[in-house]
Structure formats: C-alpha cells, structure tokens
Amino acid sequence: MAYKGSRRKEDNDPMTHKERFYATIERRPVDRPASWLGLPVPDAHKGLFDYFGVNSVDALKVKIDDDVYPVELPYHSPTSDAIYAAFNFAKKRKSGEKERTLTAPGFFEEVTDPARVEEFDWPDPVRYIDPEACRKVVAEAPENDAVLGVVWSAHFQDACAAFGMETALVTMMTEPDMFRAVIDRITDFYLQANEIFYRATEGRLDAVLIGNDFGSQTALMLSPDLIRAQVWPGTGKLIDQAKEYGLKVIHHACGSIYDIIPDLIELGVDAIHPIQALAKNMEASRLRKEFGDQVSFCGGVDAQRLLVQGTPDQIRCKVHELKRLFPTGLIISPSHEAILPDINPANVEALFDAVSNTEKH
Numbered sequence: 170m171a172y173k174g175s176r177r178k179e180d181n182d183p184m185t186h187k188e189r190f191y192a193t194i195e196r197r198p199v200d201r202p203a204s205w206l207g208l209p210v211p212d213a214h215k216g217l218f219d220y221f222g223v224n225s226v227d228a229l230k231v232k233i234d235d236d237v238y239p240v241e242l243p244y245h246s247p248t249s250d251a252i253y254a255a256f257n258f259a260k261k262r263k264s265g266e267k268e269r270t271l272t273a274p275g276f277f278e279e280v281t282d283p284a285r286v287e288e289f290d291w292p293d294p295v296r297y298i299d300p301e302a303c304r305k306v307v308a309e310a311p312e313n314d315a316v317l318g319v320v321w322s323a324h325f326q327d328a329c330a331a332f333g334m335e336t337a338l339v340t341m342m343t344e345p346d347m348f349r350a351v352i353d354r355i356t357d358f359y360l361q362a363n364e365i366f367y368r369a370t371e372g373r374l375d376a377v378l379i380g381n382d383f384g385s386q387t388a389l390m391l392s393p394d395l396i397r398a399q400v401w402p403g404t405g406k407l408i409d410q411a412k413e414y415g416l417k418v419i420h421h422a423c424g425s426i427y428d429i430i431p432d433l434i435e436l437g438v439d440a441i442h443p444i445q446a447l448a449k450n451m452e453a454s455r456l457r458k459e460f461g462d463q464v465s466f467c468g469g470v471d472a473q474r475l476l477v478q479g480t481p482d483q484i485r486c487k488v489h490e491l492k493r494l495f496p497t498g499l500i501i502s503p504s505h506e507a508i509l510p511d512i513n514p515a516n517v518e519a520l521f522d523a524v525s526n527t528e529k530h
Contacts, residue, residue: 186236187375190315194376194417194439194465196498202491203315204501204524205237205467206230206517209508220514233521237500238314239378240306242366246297252362253321255292256355258330271326274333281340283350289331291354294362300369307370317419318366318377322359322407325381325400328352341395348399356403360410367414376417378442378506379407384424387449393428401432408437419467421506425449430456434464443468446475446504457494467500470520476503476512481519488523 184192184200193203209217209226223229230238244252259270260278276289310316329337331351340348367374381404383389383396404420411418420438422429427450433441444466445451453469469491470476475483491501501524508517 185313186238186311187313187315190236190375190500191417193497193500194419196462196465199497201525202495202497202499202501203236204234204521205239205317206233206235206521207503207506207508208239208319210510213508213510213512216510217508217514217517221518233518234525235521236315237317238310239317239319240310240374241319242362243299243302243306244294244297244362245299246292248292253323255294255297255358255362256327256330258289258327271330271334273330275331275336277331277347277351278333278336281344281347283346286350286354291358294358294365298362298365300365303366303369304373307373310373315375316373318370318374318416320359320363320366320377320379321421322356322363322379323381324352324355324359324403324407325383327355331355338391341391341399345399352399352403356406360406363407363410367411367416371414374414374416376419376439377411378419378421379404379411380419380421380442382421382423383429384422384426384445384448386424386445386447388425389428390424393432396429397432401436405436412437423448423505425451427451427455430460430464434460438464440465440467440500442466443502443504443506444499445473446471447473453491453494453499457498461495461498465498465500466495468502468504469495469499470501470503472503472505472509472512476516476520479516481515484516484519485523485528488520489528492524492528 189199190203192199217229218224221229221232223232242252244255248257249255258275259273307316328348328351332340408418417439419440419442420433421442423445425448430441441464444453446469456466470487475487488501491499
C-alpha cells in the first residue's frame with residue numbers, strides 16, 4: 170500500500186520526513202530511523218534557541234532535521250486553553266492553576282450512584298473547538314513532515330481527577346459501576362472532541378498521540394485486570410475512531426508498562442511511547458526481542474538521567490545502540506515528550522546528530 174507523501178525516487182535519494190515516519194512505524198526499511206524532538210516546555214525555549222541560534226520551535230526542528238510535526242488540538246473554554254485540562258473537577262482549585270489536578274479531592278469524591286454522573290457541568294466540545302482553528306494549526310505544518318495530532322484523550326487520568334486519585338483507585342474496586350459511569354462519560358467527551366478535529370483536518374493528519382499514565386518506575390499502579398475492565402473499553406473506542414480516519418495511533422504510557430504491552434498490541438496501536446528507559450522491564454533490547462515484530466515504539470533516550478547528566482558522546486553512544494537494536498520500528502526520541510530546562514541543549518544536538526549520521530569508530 171502506498172503511504173501518504175509517496176513519490177518516485179531513486180534508490181539513493183533520502184526519504185522525506187513523512188516517508189521516513191511511515192516506513193519506521195510500519196517497520197519497513199528506512200534510510201535512517203525517524204526521530205521526534207518531543208514538546209519542549211516554554212521554560213526550555215530560551216536555552217534551546219540560544220544554543221541553536223534560532224527564534225522558534227519550528228526553526229529548531231528544521232535545524233535538527235526532525236521528522237515529526239506535533240499539532241495540539243485547539244481547545245478554548247472559560248476554564249482551560251488545553252484539551253488535557255478541559256475538566257474542572259477539583260473541589261478547591263488554586264488561583265491561576267491550569268493543569269489537571271490528579272490528587273485534589275474531586276467532584277465525585279463522595280458520589281456512589283452512577284445515575285448522578287450528569288450532575289457535573291460537563292463541557293461541550295462543540296462550543297470550545299473551532300473547526301477552522303483546527304484546520305489553521307494543521308495547515309502550518311511543513312508539507313513533507315509527519316503531522317502528529319496531539320489529542321491525548323487521557324480518560325483514565327481525568328477519571329482519577331474526577332474523584333481524587335486515591336479515591337478513584339479505591340472506587341474502581343469498591344464501586345466499579347460508579348467509576349465506569351464517570352470514565353465512560355469522559356470518553357464520550359473525547360470521542361466528540363476528536364471527531365471535530367479529525368473531520369476538520371481529514372487528509373492532513375498522519376497520526377495521533379493518545380494515552381494515559383499507568384506505570385511507576387517499578388510496576389503498574391493498578392492491576393492489568395482493572396485496566397482491562399475499566400480503561401481499555403474507552404481506549405479501544407478512541408483507537409478505532411482514529412483508525413476510521415486512516416491515522417496511525419501512538420499510545421503514550423509512562424513508567425513500567427511491560428505487563429500491558431500485549432494488550433496495547435491487541436487493541437491495535439501502531440507505536441508505544443515513550444519507552445521510559447530506566448523503568449523496570451522497559452529495556453530497549455527486551456522490547457525489541459519480545460515485541461519488535463508486532464508493534465513499533467517511540468522514545469528510548471533516557472530523559473531522567475542520561476540527557477540531563479550525560480555527555481554528548483554518551484548520548485551518541487546510546488542513539489547508535491538503539492539504531493543497532495532497531496534499524497526500523499523505533500522513532501528515536503527522548504523518553505519523555507516534555508523537554509525540560511534541565512536537559513543540556515548540547516545533548517539534544519548530539520541525539521539528532523547521531524540519528525542522522527553513522528557511528529564513528
């Protein structure tokens with residue numbers, strides 16, 4: 170099957186970013202594995218811009234020859250300018266707080282009757298997502314880049330915020346119908362939101378990033394059986410919806426998620442992000458050996474220690490190791506999508522230099 174952006178080319182022509190992305194994620198031969206910078210946080214911009222001599226993230230991506238162009242779903246409501254913080258569940262919110270409040274007591278903290286789920290003031294995505302704004306942000310992507318729609322659709326994390334995380338995890342076991350009513354209602358919101366985005370940008374997106382965090386550094390935060398019963402039904406709907414629009418699905422889940430990788434494969438994800446390199450059982454060699462012929466991955470370059478404390482030569486060494494393990498099937502990227510200010514820009518340069526160049530002996 171021809172992939173988007175395909176063109177006649179000589180055998181020695183380099184691939185376009187889009188071609189390289191599709192070949193990598195489909196585990197076909199590549200001139201080099203695809204790479205993705207991730208999402209530098211605003212506090213990291215100045216250091217990166219000064220080091221690379223640029224004045225924007227787009228210019229930085231050109232400088233490092235990045236393959237993936239992320240586009241966040243535009244969402245604007247009276248309480249949030251980010252789709253991942255669309256729900257104001259916290260009973261008491263700090264002034265100016267814009268992020269999701271996972272641990273604060275939530276609206277449903279003391280509710281056990283699923284019939285009361287509509288008592289919350291659920292936002293209407295139709296009111297807060299402008300199709301024209303969706304088309305505009307996607308149109309800004311370079312023609313030959315792989316365009317990644319960052320929709321998150323973190324229905325499990327939002328359900329935790331709806332109760333307060335500790336209460337949510339208990340409710341999953343003691344009042345499963347109540348938890349399911351809330352997470353299903355959240356899933357419906359994201360299905361509606363994504364439908365607006367996908368319709369408005371049809372034919373321009375290549376992939377979407379969705380996901381939830383389930384893992385700590387050493388294990389899952391809850392049992393695989395609970396995830397299967399309470400979370401995967403919604404995840405399956407979100408994946409199927411994206412597939413209906415012909416999109417590749419990259420599923421994000423931090424931490425040690427080894428035990429549910431077979432589930433994600435069965436659900437139909439195309440790639441798993443971010444290979445948190447220091448988490449238990451998440452070694453790139455293990456994942457390549459056990460799952461490399463079934464699913465692709467994104468990540469692998471440790472952002473907890475290596476990118477923060479390592480030297481450029483150590484970064485290059487790690488990238489070349491990953492390229493030997495994954496000649497294809499791995500979008501090489503930091504092991505967390507958020508590039509923080511504590512990451513040395515020289516190490517970012519080394520990462521992308523090693524992706525593009527052969528190992529020097």
